[in-house]
Amino acid sequence: MSNQMRVLDFGDGSVPIQLDYPDSKIFSKCSSYGDRVPGTHWNEIAVHHNGRLEYSPNPEQIIMDALYQATDGADFFPVFYQRGKNVDTMLARNCKAAIDKLFKQRLSINLEGGASIPISIQLGVAQYRRDQITPTFHIARVVTRLMKQLIQRDGVDGLLNLDNFGGHPEFKNLVVSLGNPSILMNVCQVIHNDDNERFRLNGFILSNNRIRDIRPLTLLSNVDYALLDLRSNKIKSAERLCRALEQFRARELLLENNPIVKISNFPANIKSLESNFELVDGKPFNMLHKSVSPLDVEIDLEVDGARIDTNNMWKLPEFENSQHWHAFFIPDPIQEFNQEVFFDFFFIRLDPTLSNFYPCYYKYINTEHVFLVRNCFDQIAHLVNNCNLEMTIPTGDRIFRYYLRMNVSTVKQHHVDxxxxxxxxxxxxxxxxxxxxxxxxxxxxxxxxxxxxxxxxxxxxxxxxxxxxxxxxxxxxxxxxxxxxxxxxxxxxxxxxxxxxxxxxxxxxxxxxxxxxxxxxxxxxxxxxxxxxxxxxxxxxxxxxxxxxxxxxxxxxxxxxxxxxxxxxxxxxKNFLCDTGAYELTPKILQRLSKYNKHARNLRNKDYSKASDGVFIGSTYIVEILLQLPRVTHDFHSLQTDVMHYDGKGAVIYVAGLLRDEPPSTRNGHGGRTDIGDVLLGFSRQFVVTFDEANLGLGKRARRLKIANERLHITNPSKTAIRNAFSVNFPDLSERQVEEDSLDVKDHKLLLFQEVTGLISTWVTSIVEEADWDFERALKLFIQKNADHEIPDLAFA
Structure with missing residues (x-):
């Protein structure tokens, strides 16, 4: 703090401030200023940080936030903020209440991180003269100008834009932040007192202002607005927020990037505002805890946007410069493809040299795959003009024709980037x-x-x-x-x-x-x-x-x-696929191998004249032979699987690995021969599988597999195989505890059961509950009851 006489001329037409420091007393580390009177003259406040904030991104902002917290809403309008290596200084006047609160804290302020920094105050460093710089006058002038320049955003007119309010160039000699409750109150008073412009307001943009307390907004209550934007502030207390907005009404409240939204009980802690605002951050109150797609709450796919299909592709250039969302609709009546497989096929037709293509908010709606895109017009033009709005499935050379709806929605702040x-x-x-x-x-x-x-x-x-x-x-x-x-x-x-x-x-x-x-x-x-x-x-x-x-x-x-x-x-x-189309076939075979292959045994006949005795023909005979073999356990970690042939109609699958011949518990009943028992053996099996029937099951997507031929060979395992045998323990699925279905799962089972059976809801619930929510048992129970005429005609919708 320098006591040299200086004259501060701000160059804005105001009368200069002459710093002459008539009272040399500097207060620090004390709780009272004795017989001095702050009065209406200029006081100098010094913050002694001693370079501790040198590497902080914005030291001035950190210090001012701490001062606003300490003065707690008292009038405090600093000017002429000066950064120093060890000390920062500023001037303020007409702030007795704020100075009293600083002395009450023994001239110390607490930073947000918990550190404490001492300050000092020198009273009456300059006499106030008329027409000197007046913060409230400058603030009122900027607010009045902005009220005459209302803006439009996301289709909403009449918005007062106070975003980053302290960044206006008119405030270069002032310290202005709406994080200072006294300044926010001053702004709200200016708005409230301007009867000519106030009734044109349709909402407020107060984002990026480090606001903690919005109590001053009560001055603007009891009016129906469209928007209150409080994003990217420091609002933490749900109780204070709800109290301040108790009488404030608007269609939408924006709270994104405030500490309050990261609290574990959000949004339940602001439920009292549910009648004041329809939406919070673009979502209805009852969906705040979920990620809500514009397809659910903002877009009407029947009427929004302009349809583009093969009949009017010539209209596409009209949307070349559009920044809005565009929707793709790809028909798939029986939902043949899940999301991942669908996009695997769709991405085939994209041009890798054009814009990045990011499908957003994917959803399967009414027999169609639907998603939104934006900022990729060149890719859209390629899909329309070069690909003719067709998605080709390489296997089977099938074609899915689709259409677009352009400009279905503007881009909102809460939309995904x-x-x-x-x-x-x-x-x-x-x-x-x-x-x-x-x-x-x-x-x-x-x-x-x-x-x-x-x-x-x-x-x-x-x-x-x-x-x-x-x-x-x-x-x-x-x-x-x-x-x-x-x-x-x-x-x-x-x-x-x-x-x-x-x-x-x-x-x-x-x-x-x-x-x-x-x-x-x-x-x-x-x-x-x-x-x-x-x-x-x-x-x-x-x-x-x-x-x-x-x-x-x-x-x-x-x-x-x-x-x-x-x-x-x-x-x-270890594992080999001759064709990736057989990928889904392999795990199905392995899952069933433990059941189909319970009784593997070396059937090789050393007498070559009887070699044909080891070949079995006919499903009944084969099953009978298999049932005669002893019980074995497979080492699933040792299995090696090769799909040697696949053509969409059949496959040849080769499985090799290790098994253990389990100790016998009974005699086998065929000649009284005892099983070998507790012996490790190597085995290989070759399956020739054909697809016997397709379009089965509830979704008409299942295929029935038929083993047309099989070769089984038993060998002595290698020393390495024996050393590594059964080194990995797999859980016994039969011992796994079945968890009770969640409410969502139960609801889906009821809906699916109703769709399959055609029963009314009361009968659906009755039968599914009787089957303990086991869907397969419920279907069997339905078939049995229907055959026994236990279900009346009135039970069917």
Missing amino acids: PEECIQKAVSQCYVAQNRMLNLERFHSRECLKDVMVSLSSPKILTYVLSVASRKFMTTCSEIRLCHNKILVLDGAHVLGMMGCLRAVDLSHNWVQDLSSIHSLGNLPLKSLVLHGNKLCRNYRLPSEYVRAVKEVFPQLTTLDGVDLQTNPGQSLQ
Whole structure:
């Protein structure tokens, strides 16, 4: 605090302030100013931070927030704020109540983080003269001007825009923040007293003002507004918020980015405002705890937007510059495809050189797949003009024709922003302990539930990697990209900023050949995992595979988890699919193997003249033979599965592994021979499977499999197989406790049962409850009751 005489001329036409410091007394660490009287003259307040806030993003804001908290709503309008290395100073007048509260705290203020900083006050440093700078006058002038310049946002007119109010250039010599309750009260008084403009107001935008207490808004109550925007403030207390807005009414209240929305009992703690506001952050009160799609509450798909189909594609250019949401409608009457499979097929027709395509708010509605997109007109034009609004299914060469509705909704503040979601998801994927970025199954992250992010798109993959590279430039040493359906990685150069990156996992993707990931060769990688990609099947021998990879990545020391320096050869692939179309078939066979294969045995006949005796023909005879074999347990961890042939009509599946011949409990009844018992054996089985019938089940999507032929072979297991036998324990599913269905699951069972049977709701509930909510038992019970004529005609809708 300097006591040198100075003249402050603000250059705004106001009379300069002459600082002459007639009273040299400086108060600090005390609770009273004795016989001095603050009066109406200028006082100087100094904050002695001693450089503790040097690296804070906005030290002035931190200090002023602490002062506003300390003065607790008393009139306090600082001017001429000066930053210093160790001390910050400001002037204020007509603030006796505020000064009293500062003295009551022994001239100390508490920062938000809990630290305490001393302040000092020197009273009467300059005499007040008429026409000197007056904060309330400047504030009133800016508010009056803004009331004559009301804005429109999201289709709502008549909004008073007070966003970041303290940032107006007219306040360059003042300290203005609506986080100061006295300034917010002053603003509300100006609005309330302006009878000429007040009745034109339809809402208030008060975002980005660090507001904690909105009590002054009670002056503007008892009027029906359209909007109250309080986003990005410091509102924490639900009790104070509800009390302040008790008489305030508006169609929508915006509270996003306030501490109150992160409290565990939000939104229940503001339920008293339910009659005051229809929407909070774009959602009805009863849906605040859920992620609400615009398709549910904002968009009428029957009337909103302009339809574009094959009959009027020429209208599409009208929407070239539109920033609004556009809706896609792809018919699928029996919901043949789930969301993931549907997008796998839809993305085939996208042009990878055009804009990123982010489907948002996907939903299956009335036999159609529906989603929203925006800011990708070139892709839409490609799908309309070049693809003729057709989605092709490669297997079977089927075509699904679809249509669009353009401009179905404007973009609202609470709507999803795909790139913001991606940035958030990438941040959540980093595991600091292992210095690893785990992007495995990236599209399934919780914060991406409203947007479909497909890393099969090279441009989107490059964007995700660029975000990761900027966020973890000096820390990340490993990236996992497995299970992302990646076809091409041609943007790996963006990872060049990651100076510590040494390992990349690309396993279980759709990479066809090494040229698709050639750009990774420019990185100093030591470890690479490519297992589970089609490119691995391009080589007959492991040595050929290793040699080809080393040509692109000569610096590698580890490939697919194998140390190339000590073990230059590679282990063979455990499971093999000749055609990815057979993927869903394999687990079904394995799930049933334990039941179908309960009694495996070596039936080889050493007498070759009787070799045909080991071949059994006819389902009845085969089952009879199988039932004669002893009980065995399979080591499922040892199983290796190869699908050697698949053509959509049938498949050849080869399963090999280890089994244990269990100790006998009884004699088998065929010659009195005792089973071997407790012996480890190797086995291999070859199944020839055909699809016997299709379009079965409630959804008409099931297929019946028929085993047309099988070969069973028993061998002595290797020493390694015996050593690793049954090293992994699998839970016994028969002992698993069945959890009681949730209310949502029960509701869905009732609806589905009603749709299948056609019964009225009372009968549906009665039968399903009688079956203990077991859907299969309920259907059998219904069939039995109907056959016994126990269900009257009145029970059917």
